[in-house]
Amino acid sequence: MAHAAANDPTSPAAERAEMLVEIAMGLQQRPKTPRHLTSAVELYEQALSLCPHEAELLRARITARKGTALQAVPEQGTASLEEARAAYEQALPVLNRLGGPEEIAEAEMNLGLVLQYLAGYGRAAITEAISAYQRALRTFHRQRFPAEYAILQNNLATAFLSMPVTDERAKIREALAVQCFEDALEVVNLIDHPVEYAMLQNNLGNALQYAPSSHPVENNLRAIAAYDQALKVRSRANAPLEYANTIANKANCLWNLPDELERPEAGNRENLRHARTYYEEAHEIFTEHGEAGKAHQVAEALAQLAHELDGLGEQRHEH
Template identity: 70%
Template sequence: MAIGAEEQVRTALAAADVETARPEERAEMLMEIAVGLQIKPKSVDEIRAAIDLYNRALAICPSSHALLEARIRARRATALQAIPEEGSASLELARDGLEAAIPNLREHGSAEELAEAEMNLGLVLQGLSSAGKARIVDAISAYQRALRTFDRAAFPTEYAILQNNLATAFLSIPFTDERSKMREALAVQAFEEGLKVVNVIDHPSEYAMLQNNLGNALQYASSSHSVENNLRAIEAYDEALKVRSRKSAPLEYANTISNKANCLWNLPDDVEDPASGNRLNLAVARKLYAEAREIFASAGEAGKARIVAEALDQIDRETLSVAPLRETNGPMHEAE
């Protein structure tokens, strides 16, 4: 743990160690200080320090204060979600904490607290599902329960985020049965539903996220209308790029221009005459890939830089051989 985080923990413990304070007051104070550590943490050490404070708060919280205990568990879960790790231990702890907290939040807490916990549970379950340790349908159910409170009228930001989460959950289900196309359609519908309540001025981050992910959903849909979908995807990426710039959000910008490049790679220059090829779109795609590779490399994202470099090499081979238009899975397909 970094010295700064250690000092904050010592300060928090000293502040909470007041003889005249009741245990529940001390527990609540530790929780509030931990929440403060989670806001824009400078390092993972501050997240770990917050988790330590939550654990100490739980240790002294009286069993008679069920709502306070539930709030501490729910907050600790959000900190556990933020821990970068190879395995899934932290996510499993977060799941257990949320599942323990939700019944008490349902009985004693506010509707908003419960909905927030359900939304976070959905995220945790979605993360665990990729490791085979949870069912994606349970994540979808948690998101849908959260939507009972976080409706489009009163909570537009939360509503939009939940629609994005639902869509990415639908898309994460393997396309191995006859319902695959229906899930793709539901994902596109959810992205579009989220975009009905956010705009580029008031909710720029959510707007860009939804537009980027809508573009991905359209681009990779198994549809007989691939050209039409790709044109719509280009429009969505361009909308995302109204927010995501190389200066303000370089990695998000690089992801989006990579997605746009892949879309152009599969789009004929003249949609009315697909047989004429796509050399012009390939040239634009190559330029976008080159910029994305530079950004990824400078940010230390070696894996993404390598994938984009491979796409550049393939484009160069196609351009030299005057290859016909063909389909590709492409290098980028990031939900963010």
């Protein structure tokens, strides 16, 4: 139906453009192969070529939709991401003049994501991504848009954590990241938003575990509690790779926790054993799912842990 209307030369050009957008969005929502995403990009370009120049808002909306398809295209390098950035930067001035607050905020959120990825390649400043997220938060309030608010807080937190730790403001940024995760967890819950809840708890655990602190044991205990919350959702059966990530993170944390908080000098042999069990399961899952890089990292941790446990065993024999 939509195909026929899009190809009907008697239909108004704007209507034909909208039909092409509908087809593109269908491909984009359920892509079976990367080709579906590149086809969606091509359909958006066709829609733009049909769209009358005076239909400014429609052109901006199509351009922003094209950006979402471009940022989803899997690739080596940054070419599609650079195009997506250009699409959002072209669409946003018009959306700001003529569009609704929610579509503006959505475009800002997507621009932030693109900029954050590009910052990882040294092709954008992470502060630009943070600014885009903060602009999106003017509309995506916690009460009316809990899911968007939570995603933005998660993205802000990961952006803060990705900034260089060489300056004196690193501790402030790490504290801000923890605050962002905690703010997001105030608006999502285990029952209604299990996937987002687990992601946020896992990421909160990482932020607590790796943030420099004058209370490292307290932070590690809070991190363990966060990982345990994530594991209420993530299981080997329903989300094996996410589960493996979380148990590996928990193992890292246990490695640095004393067995008895009141007697840290007594060591952490039991926690090291628990960590080894988690690492072994994570290694098995990563290997099974072809995640060679992660499997290698866990194997290195296991080798180091075995050495440490051997050392403890030798010390015990000497006594």
